[in-house]
Amino acid sequence: MDSILFIVFAGIAVLCGLNLVLQKHPISSALSLVGVMGSLAVLYLLLGGEFIAMAQLIVYAGAIMVLFVFVIMLLNAGTEPVSKRRLWVTYGGVPLMAAGIGIGAYVLQRSFPSTESVKLGAFQGGGAYEIGKKLFETYVLPFEITSVLILVAIIGAIVLASKEVN
Amino acid sequence: MDSSLFPTSAEYFRILPEMILTVVATLIMFLEAILKDWQKRVFAPIALAGLTAALVAAIAANGSQGTAFHDMLVIDGFATFFRVLVIAVGMLAVFASTEYLKREAHPGGEFYALVLFCVTGQCVMATANELIMIFIGLEISSIASYILAGYLRDDARNNEAALKYFLLGSFATAFLLFGVAWIYGYTGSTNLMEIRRQLETPGGPSVLITGTAAALMFVGFAFKISAAPFQVWAPDVYQGAPAPVSGFLSVGPKAAAFAILLRTYLTAFAPISRQWVPVLWICALATMIVGNFAAIQQSNIKRLLAYSSIAHAGYVLVAVTANSEIGSAAAMFYLAAYAFTNFGAFAVVTHVARKGERYTKVEDFAGLAQKQPAMAAMLTIFLLSLIGVPLTGGFFGKFYIFKAALDSHLVWLTVLGLLNSAVAAYYYLRILVVMYMKDPEPSEALPPAGPALQIAVYGSAIATLVLGIFPSFVLDFASKAALK
Numbered sequence: 001m002d003s004i005l006f007i008v009f010a011g012i013a014v015l016c017g018l019n020l021v022l023q024k025h026p027i028s029s030a031l032s033l034v035g036v037m038g039s040l041a042v043l044y045l046l047l048g049g050e051f052i053a054m055a056q057l058i059v060y061a062g063a064i065m066v067l068f069v070f071v072i073m074l075l076n077a078g079t080e081p082v083s084k085r086r087l088w089v090t091y092g093g094v095p096l097m098a099a100g101i102g103i104g105a106y107v108l109q110r111s112f113p114s115t116e117s118v119k120l121g122a123f124q125g126g127g128a129y130e131i132g133k134k135l136f137e138t139y140v141l142p143f144e145i146t147s148v149l150i151l152v153a154i155i156g157a158i159v160l161a162s163k164e165v166n
Numbered sequence: 167m168d169s170s171l172f173p174t175s176a177e178y179f180r181i182l183p184e185m186i187l188t189v190v191a192t193l194i195m196f197l198e199a200i201l202k203d204w205q206k207r208v209f210a211p212i213a214l215a216g217l218t219a220a221l222v223a224a225i226a227a228n229g230s231q232g233t234a235f236h237d238m239l240v241i242d243g244f245a246t247f248f249r250v251l252v253i254a255v256g257m258l259a260v261f262a263s264t265e266y267l268k269r270e271a272h273p274g275g276e277f278y279a280l281v282l283f284c285v286t287g288q289c290v291m292a293t294a295n296e297l298i299m300i301f302i303g304l305e306i307s308s309i310a311s312y313i314l315a316g317y318l319r320d321d322a323r324n325n326e327a328a329l330k331y332f333l334l335g336s337f338a339t340a341f342l343l344f345g346v347a348w349i350y351g352y353t354g355s356t357n358l359m360e361i362r363r364q365l366e367t368p369g370g371p372s373v374l375i376t377g378t379a380a381a382l383m384f385v386g387f388a389f390k391i392s393a394a395p396f397q398v399w400a401p402d403v404y405q406g407a408p409a410p411v412s413g414f415l416s417v418g419p420k421a422a423a424f425a426i427l428l429r430t431y432l433t434a435f436a437p438i439s440r441q442w443v444p445v446l447w448i449c450a451l452a453t454m455i456v457g458n459f460a461a462i463q464q465s466n467i468k469r470l471l472a473y474s475s476i477a478h479a480g481y482v483l484v485a486v487t488a489n490s491e492i493g494s495a496a497a498m499f500y501l502a503a504y505a506f507t508n509f510g511a512f513a514v515v516t517h518v519a520r521k522g523e524r525y526t527k528v529e530d531f532a533g534l535a536q537k538q539p540a541m542a543a544m545l546t547i548f549l550l551s552l553i554g555v556p557l558t559g560g561f562f563g564k565f566y567i568f569k570a571a572l573d574s575h576l577v578w579l580t581v582l583g584l585l586n587s588a589v590a591a592y593y594y595l596r597i598l599v600v601m602y603m604k605d606p607e608p609s610e611a612l613p614p615a616g617p618a619l620q621i622a623v624y625g626s627a628i629a630t631l632v633l634g635i636f637p638s639f640v641l642d643f644a645s646k647a648a649l650k
Contacts, residue, residue, distance in 0.1 A: 107374070111372050111374055111375055137236070138236045139236075139238075139298070140235065140236075141181075141234075141235035141236075141238040141239065141299070142238065142296070142298045142299060142302055145184075145290060145299075145302050145303075145306070146302055148188055148283065148286060148287075148306055149287075149302055149305050149306045149309065151192075151283070152280070152283045152287075152306055152309050152310050152313075153309055155195065155276055155279060155280060155283075155313070156280075156309060156310070156312070156313035158276070159274075159276045159280070159313055159317065159319070160313065160316060160319060160328075162319075
């Protein structure tokens with residue numbers, strides 16, 4: 001059951017990812033990205049990361065995607081103009097990419113014998129309770145310092161976007 | 167109640183500098199909103215007071231060494247050295263920027279707040295004992311730098327610098343984060359000491375995976391230290407950014423980035439040094455060559471100093487390649503000497519560039535020795551230190567670096583590095599020749615430098631000379647604090 005779910009949603013993620021790159025219109029690409037984010041959330045859930053799965057749905061598939069679509073609408077972005085490709089890109093791109101993925105997969109397969117591979121549903125401790133405990137005990141300092149990071153980003157947005165001084 | 171939930175007072179004491187800096191920066195933001203325009207002169211003194219307090223706290227924290235917050239931070243001599251260095255650079259940046267901002271009619275508390283936050287991030291980097299802390303510190307420092315580079319919003323050059331820096335920087339950070347994720351996925355830890363323990367275990371993690379992760383992380387670090395082949399952003403950013411900011415960016419964030427590079431590679435990745443030392447060897451050589459040979463062709467002084475700063479990153483990489491305690495100490499000393507020297511050079515450029523930075527060509531320095539002999543003399547000290555002439559900090563810096571390289575049997579790298587510094591002498595001397603031998607061209611009068619800028623220039627010059635004449639104090643500290 002788990003592996004069927006995995007194959008289905010991994011397949012959806014890859015297809016949506018491909019569609020994201022191939023689509024000409026930014027809105028179609030953005031909607032494909034929702035598909036990628038959503039199916040990734042299901043994969044996280046299969047691995048036992050309940051909290052991460054929910055965060056993925058709310059933050060990425062929800063908030064960030066709304067922002068994306070909003071900006072695309074606001075800028076009124078049209079269809080992407082097709083650039084003229086070089087010959088070797090047209091004919092060499094796909095085989096080279098396939099070769100690259102093949103080599104990567106081979107290396108990964110060789111370095112991780114199958115006994116070490118992930119067992120779906122074996123991982124416990126991805127719930128909100130465990131994550132919260134980690135976050136406020138071991139990782140409390142990074143958690144707090146991240147607020148400085150966000151503050152700097154906010155100041156930056158204000159500095160760069162505020163009204164003319166003169 | 168679980169006692170581990172509450173940090174001890176000693177742990178708070180160890181991050182006191184970061185806390186002071188954050189509070190003062192926030193205070194400045196608060197005052198910015200409530201103060202009237204004529205009262206805004208207080209920001210620079212407040213920022214300086216905050217930096218001074220942080221400096222004292224950083225030195226005091228050295229007396230209470232150890233880890234803090236579940237091993238997230240480690241306060242040791244190495245961390246203290248870099249904390250003091252980046253805070254000192256922050257102070258110089260505040261001095262040099264006050265007049266610049268007034269001249270460009272662009273006052274504002276945000277600038278000082280961003281400098282303080284940037285220094286906070288660099289302090290976090292200096293003390294980080296965890297890949298997560300390294301990442302967050304690096305991001306705080308980087309995001310603040312992106313904004314500082316584009317601070318004069320209405321200037322097209324500033325916009326270009328900020329946008330390029332931001333896009334390329336985010337791209338490089340992604341590589342770093344990817345490497346961190348690999349390491350975490352494979353060793354189950356982000357703690358540097360724990361990673362080292364795992365890598366030392368016989369039959370432990372495969373070198374292929376950890377080596378790839380280390381290489382991915384190196385891409386991120388190499389970008390921040392502007393090492394070849396990830397140096398392309400540096401000239402555009404340093405040329406486009408406001409001159410005092412260029413000076414700050416070329417030393418502060420760079421020193422902190424070297425701190426995390428040294429700490430990560432000399433502690434966590436020490437067991438796989440056979441894999442990364444050859445990579446560093448090539449990178450160090452390429453960085454020196456690219457920096458020096460490109461600098462020869464520059465006519466814009468900011469661009470020239472940018473390429474020269476790339477070359478200097480190459481020299482420090484030679485020390486990192488040495489992969490030894492002496493190498494680590496040499497890198498620390500060199501970064502200190504380079505920080506004051508390079509910042510001083512940019513401070514003089516700030517002065518000569520005048521309003522709107524219209525005079526940044528090498529020719530614009532013609533006759534500076536007649537018009538303002540004191541400034542010309544200071545720039546001479548900085549350039550001689552960049553060349554590596556005795557009695558300046560740059561000489562001992564280079565001396566210790568190449569000594570460390572020879573001790574680690576890097577004979578060819580040493581020879582090629584020395585040849586590179588000979589090439590570098592050419593373009594530095596060219597500025598000296600223009601300054602002393604050429605008659606001034608009739609152009610806009612150069613008003614005398616204001617007191618704050620003078621403090622920045624003379625302060626940097628004094629530090630450069632002190633490091634050149636009495637290097638032993640700093641070197642002793644660096645040798646004791648060097649990572650093993």
